[in-house]
Amino acid sequence: MLSFIRAAVGIPNASVFLLCGGTQTNATVIDALLKGYEGVIAAETGHIAVHESGAIEFGGHKVLTLPSHNGKIDPDELREYLERYYADDAHEHMVWPGMVYLSLPTEYGTLYSEKELQRIREISLEYKLKLFVDGARLGYALASDSCDITLPRLAQLCDAFYIGGTKVGALCGEAVVFPKEAPEHFFSTVKQHGALLAKGRLPGIQFETLFTDGLYFSISCNAILRAMELKKLFEDRGIPFYIDSPTNQQFPILSKAQMEALEGKVLYEIWERLPDGRCVTRFATSWATTPEDIEELAGLLDRCLP
């Protein structure tokens, strides 16, 4: 069962579980892997640190934040943090770091290189930290030209990660992979977290479909192709970007006038309000975005933008 996932990650005896939704998966896996007195290290912009309504703390664990560099943590700063922690005479009064949480791509669409992941892995091993990769949008990382890591390589580098289904076209479903071994009685922890699906065939059949004939990769690629076209549209019109994102999330900076002109005509999110009145916006393509959608946006920008 689920052998197609094990095949895709290149580890025949990996443990695979199907959960439903990013926050649920993060909370369940992190709780299962940490000891009661341990916390999880994340970028201060990490999904678990900001946008999960405190689901990790609900499970009793602190999120220990490091500075975010376009969504990523810096391996040197990670090491420094750990050195400082263990050098502190009072560290037993502080939350023990028990895990590093990364998202790939990050919440800002950026990617860790294989070299960066390898360094973080080395540091994790040295300090006995679990390494967990949030792959809610993993397909959009793997499909990016800038990505130098593969699914099997990722599986070798971490203790747990998940292949998000919801963001690449599934109705719901995330495939959690424990490349080495699952936490003891993980099934019961899943149930305890209210994360056990009565009809596992719902995510099961979707993942089987995604991992048949490379569908997961091809539809992920579509999102990236469309994202690069979308990016060019803004670049061609001289609109600056907040971040040079190589994945499906793009962050053009729009002026107030530009946003008013686009009002009600295209759906995007306001990511951050800048002091000068402009806004960092987020445009996300997906498996379902068509070349026609992009053309339509081009026309819209031509017609509306001042």
Add this chain to the structure above:
Amino acid sequence: MLSFIRAAVGIPNASVFLLCGGTQTNATVIDALLKGYEGVIAAETGHIAVHESGAIEFGGHKVLTLPSHNGKIDPDELREYLERYYADDAHEHMVWPGMVYLSLPTEYGTLYSEKELQRIREISLEYKLKLFVDGARLGYALASDSCDITLPRLAQLCDAFYIGGTKVGALCGEAVVFPKEAPEHFFSTVKQHGALLAKGRLPGIQFETLFTDGLYFSISCNAILRAMELKKLFEDRGIPFYIDSPTNQQFPILSKAQMEALEGKVLYEIWERLPDGRCVTRFATSWATTPEDIEELAGLLDRCLP
């Protein structure tokens, strides 16, 4: 949005939320309605007391158990428990009862009568307890000939209940109804519990379908009709029942020889092993059971049973 649910329960301004799975729904609703120092009263056979891997305790709340009478709590015993609690000088050292949890039908397929529900409601109001009804299989209660309560009447009698979708044919989904008012910021509590679906349209469209043209009721009826046929099959063959269940779950008691004879030919669960070697078994019909299925079972019993 979801006005078809509000219409079905007869309360135009009820709050409705779609979650996914019984344990998740129980844990989220109970945690949202209880104060930190309160526990929830349930039958000792209640789903939250036995089969949720401690999801309620994971949220910090104790399940306070009362004796089970074929799956039901007895209103008199409830009142007695509350009187004893408040009469106890040390009751502030004990968990405060904050809610009554009922399942309808119960885990043994049995039903509370309207009169019983009304009495439990009165006691709940008197002792300032919330009343929450687990309706994972609610359709199979409402469709039973023995049920003297309607969806609108149920909504009047409790603070929260849910209409289970998963057990009546939905891929997933439970519709939580707060007839009066939802707990403050319930959305965030749902997210905190990892219970927020990114694509709410998945349960949404299923519930819309179920509540169009009475589908929810007609397919629930099918399960009951088939259950009564199934019941007769066993009765006709002189096989006793553990409980006289009026809903889709039936509990014939089989001897070892009978179970061996049926081995591998029909799927049922062993509910309880009796001291004399016989077993209480559980046969459950559903929205999908056909008259042909029942006929097939009849043939099987004829051929196999000694």
Add this chain to the structure above:
Amino acid sequence: MLSFIRAAVGIPNASVFLLCGGTQTNATVIDALLKGYEGVIAAETGHIAVHESGAIEFGGHKVLTLPSHNGKIDPDELREYLERYYADDAHEHMVWPGMVYLSLPTEYGTLYSEKELQRIREISLEYKLKLFVDGARLGYALASDSCDITLPRLAQLCDAFYIGGTKVGALCGEAVVFPKEAPEHFFSTVKQHGALLAKGRLPGIQFETLFTDGLYFSISCNAILRAMELKKLFEDRGIPFYIDSPTNQQFPILSKAQMEALEGKVLYEIWERLPDGRCVTRFATSWATTPEDIEELAGLLDRCLP
């Protein structure tokens, strides 16, 4: 440090921690020893099951109750429970038993014999359960004529226990002993539970005093001597007992008339109200009870009782 405790329990390399109060100690030790998905088995009358305001559940763990036999669990029923648990096909949906909690003496003043403890230990080892003994009143067990177990023998038989100071004259303080090894980073778990005393010398000096020249044992003996005298007072006057308790808690059954006669003249607790109007009462002696106190009670009973 605290070597006097290690000497008293006969295990030179035992780990010892000083906490403050029974509920705090139970909650901290149980949480430290259990995995997230595990619960703790206790008698339904056990302190953690009834009188700790849900402190164990606050830490996320379920208390799994067994019938109480005068406050004790029955080894056979324990084994039966475990056999039934593992035989149940759905046991992964239930809370995993991870520990047995006993109190010595129990909440009803009764004692486990060495043989009973040994059997419970064997079952615990067989089913990979930790064995934890709540010794809030341990001195009053050890000092009883009916007790056939010593402190060193107790230490050999369990994974953790504590020597209560508060109930034998200390202002506060319980000495937790891990005979084999302490849970990893237990110090941090203690801090996390708010159980770390800034001035550890407060319980430290009290325990040092208690374990100098056998004070702990001699003042415990005083309580037992006085309790036996007290017991005789009631027996001589034909007053029945709820339980034949060999320790410092005695449970005479008083009629309404008797209670009215004693009203305001002696302090005791009402333990349970019997259907016939009589009450089980609790009279507790302590390290501080004098022979004169008992004589005074004798006079009081003579004067007042009908």
Add this chain to the structure above:
Amino acid sequence: MLSFIRAAVGIPNASVFLLCGGTQTNATVIDALLKGYEGVIAAETGHIAVHESGAIEFGGHKVLTLPSHNGKIDPDELREYLERYYADDAHEHMVWPGMVYLSLPTEYGTLYSEKELQRIREISLEYKLKLFVDGARLGYALASDSCDITLPRLAQLCDAFYIGGTKVGALCGEAVVFPKEAPEHFFSTVKQHGALLAKGRLPGIQFETLFTDGLYFSISCNAILRAMELKKLFEDRGIPFYIDSPTNQQFPILSKAQMEALEGKVLYEIWERLPDGRCVTRFATSWATTPEDIEELAGLLDRCLP
């Protein structure tokens, strides 16, 4: 009972509870005042954010950190944070701010002025946040020349605060004050947190003593007088300070040579290691520090420092 505390804070019907230890008190009060989905705002250097082994998260609540300005939060930054939070379209996916936590004095010995407290109070009321002041070292704030707030004024400005006993000479004990009303059934929450002392007279008699004849204030004053003398010792010798602290904690910056010279001769803590090799150290005076202690330190500095 405890009317001497109510008198000292100038609120005759304030609710007062005696707990034991700062972390325990913080965790219990914060949990009692917050709703399940709420977090507590604190300076990133706040005790609850750093040095409590995650006790707040153990109770399920996130600590939401603001920049620390010598241990204090800035009222403008607080308001900005709240405005940004409520302006964020996704704020229901984030932890709701439910409380402001301040320490007085802060972990860096600094003080909020009455005006600052008033502003924070106004912002708290505007955004429906509880205001809780950690007064583990409150005596050392009130006794400082730089402090323009009194105990009664503090009581008017917040929803809860505590008067630390442990740090001003008590063996243990913190007096929690709810000037308006205590959280419902706070007693049970205290018990649930393992924070209920069996012998409440232990902190009770100590606080009664502290609040008789102004002892609490006079011994706090002693610590401040000694701290100012100690400060002068370092100033006179040209040793710089990390912070200009007006309370009992002083933070001289010592070079490696200076620390080596003092090695083993005086007890202090290393607070922070500076990039240039020097260390921020912490010297704390207390109720028990004598003028002779300071003179001894003066001699030591003369003899040892290069």
